[in-house]
Amino acid sequence: MxxxxxxxxxxxxxxxxxxxxxxxxxxxxxxxxxxxxxxxxxxxxxxxxxxxxxxxxxxxxxxxxxxxxxxxxxxxxxxxxxxxxxxxxxxxxxxxxxxxxxxxxxxxxxxxxxxxxxxxxxxxxxxxxxxxxxxxxxxxxxxxxxxxxxxxxxxxxxxxxxxxxxxxxxxxxxxxxxxxxxKTKEEGKGKNKGEEKKKLKEFWRIHKNGKQIGYYDIDENARKMIHEVLEKSMIANEKEIDIKVERDLKYV
Structure with missing residues (x-):
C-alpha cells in the first residue's frame, strides 16, 4: 500500500x-x-x-x-x-x-x-x-x-x-x-534519453452528486463548468445538488 x-x-x-x-x-x-x-x-x-x-x-x-x-x-x-x-x-x-x-x-x-x-x-x-x-x-x-x-x-x-x-x-x-x-536507476530518471522533461501540472476534478462530470487542467475552465452546472440545475429546478472540486498534481 x-x-x-x-x-x-x-x-x-x-x-x-x-x-x-x-x-x-x-x-x-x-x-x-x-x-x-x-x-x-x-x-x-x-x-x-x-x-x-x-x-x-x-x-x-x-x-x-x-x-x-x-x-x-x-x-x-x-x-x-x-x-x-x-x-x-x-x-x-x-x-x-x-x-x-x-x-x-x-x-x-x-x-x-x-x-x-x-x-x-x-x-x-x-x-x-x-x-x-x-x-x-x-x-x-x-x-x-x-x-x-x-x-x-x-x-x-x-x-x-x-x-x-x-x-x-x-x-x-x-x-x-x-x-x-x-526506485531503480531507470525509474528514478523519470524520462528516457532524448525525451522531453516532464513538468508538474495542476488538474481540477469536478463531481456532481458524487459522480465525476469534468476534469480540467486550467482552473478557469473548472470555474466555468461549475457555473454552467449550477445554472442548468436552477433552470431544471433541481432541489438537491452537491458540487465538489478536487485538485490533482501530475507530471505531464
Missing part, C-alpha cells in the same frame, strides 16, 4: 510570512517544498505526494488541515522560515505527540541538519501547539529553516542551490521516516 505525504509550503498569497534582507518567507517555502516534492516523486516508489499549494496562493490554516485529512496522509510536513534574530534550524511536533511521530521528527531533523552550513546552529527538536500540528490527523512535523532576518542565514537562503539541498533533505528524511524504497 502506498504511503501518502502532504507537503505544506507555509504562508502564501496575501500572507508573505516573515520578511528580511529582500526575501519573503512564502517564496522560500514554496521553492523548498517543490524541490522536496520533485525528489520524492522521482526517487521513491510506493508513495503519493501532494502539496497544499503550488503557486503564490493562500490556503487557510483550516483549509490546509482539511486537505491533509482528505488525502488520508501518513505524514504532513509544513515548511517554514524563522524570524526573530536567531540562527539555525529547528523542527516541531505537537506537544505530547506519539512516540512514532517524535521518531519521524528525529529522522527528518537529522537529515536536514546534514545540509545546513557549518555556521548554522542545531536549535533542536521541539514541541508546540501550532494549528497545523494540532488539527491534522497524520504524523505532523513543522520545520523552521533558518532566520530570514539574520544576514548570514539570509545569504544562504538567497542561493537556489541551498534551497534545493534543503528540499532534497526534507524528501530524504521523509522517505527514511516512512521506510520508502528507492
Amino acid at each position: 502506498s504511503k501518502v505525504v502532504v507537503i505544506d509550503p507555509g504562508h502564501g498569497g496575501k500572507d508573505p510570512g516573515a520578511t528580511g534582507h529582500g526575501l519573503k518567507e512564502k517564496d522560500l517555502t514554496l521553492k523548498i517544498s517543490k524541490y522536496a516534492y520533485d525528489y520524492l516523486e522521482s526517487n521513491y516508489e510506493g508513495v503519493k505526494v501532494y502539496m497544499t499549494r503550488t503557486k503564490d496562493t493562500y490556503p487557510s490554516l483550516s483549509g490546509r488541515c482539511r486537505y491533509e485529512k482528505s488525502k488520508n496522509a501518513d505524514l504532513f510536513c509544513s515548511i517554514h522560515v524563522n524570524a526573530g534574530g536567531g540562527n539555525g534550524f529547528e523542527s516541531y511536533v505537537l506537544r505530547g505527540a506519539y512516540t512514532s511521530t517524535r521518531r519521524k521528527q528525529k529522522i527528518i531533523h537529522d537529515e536536514i541538519m546534514k545540509v545546513c552550513p557549518s555556521g548554522w546552529r542545531d536549535r533542536g527538536r521541539k514541541q508546540a501547539g501550532f494549528y497545523v500540528l494540532k488539527h491534522t490527523r497524520s504524523s505532523a512535523i513543522l520545520t523552521e529553516n533558518g532566520f530570514i532576518d539574520t544576514k548570514s542565514n539570509a545569504d544562504d537562503l538567497k542561493k537556489d542551490s541551498f534551497l534545493k539541498k534543503l528540499g532534497y533533505a526534507h524528501a530524504k528524511g521523509i522517505a527514511k521516516a516512512l521506510g520508502l524504497k528507492r
Whole structure:
C-alpha cells in the first residue's frame, strides 16, 4: 500500500510570512517544498505526494488541515522560515505527540541538519501547539529553516542551490521516516534519453452528486463548468445538488 505525504509550503498569497534582507518567507517555502516534492516523486516508489499549494496562493490554516485529512496522509510536513534574530534550524511536533511521530521528527531533523552550513546552529527538536500540528490527523512535523532576518542565514537562503539541498533533505528524511524504497536507476530518471522533461501540472476534478462530470487542467475552465452546472440545475429546478472540486498534481 502506498504511503501518502502532504507537503505544506507555509504562508502564501496575501500572507508573505516573515520578511528580511529582500526575501519573503512564502517564496522560500514554496521553492523548498517543490524541490522536496520533485525528489520524492522521482526517487521513491510506493508513495503519493501532494502539496497544499503550488503557486503564490493562500490556503487557510483550516483549509490546509482539511486537505491533509482528505488525502488520508501518513505524514504532513509544513515548511517554514524563522524570524526573530536567531540562527539555525529547528523542527516541531505537537506537544505530547506519539512516540512514532517524535521518531519521524528525529529522522527528518537529522537529515536536514546534514545540509545546513557549518555556521548554522542545531536549535533542536521541539514541541508546540501550532494549528497545523494540532488539527491534522497524520504524523505532523513543522520545520523552521533558518532566520530570514539574520544576514548570514539570509545569504544562504538567497542561493537556489541551498534551497534545493534543503528540499532534497526534507524528501530524504521523509522517505527514511516512512521506510520508502528507492526506485531503480531507470525509474528514478523519470524520462528516457532524448525525451522531453516532464513538468508538474495542476488538474481540477469536478463531481456532481458524487459522480465525476469534468476534469480540467486550467482552473478557469473548472470555474466555468461549475457555473454552467449550477445554472442548468436552477433552470431544471433541481432541489438537491452537491458540487465538489478536487485538485490533482501530475507530471505531464
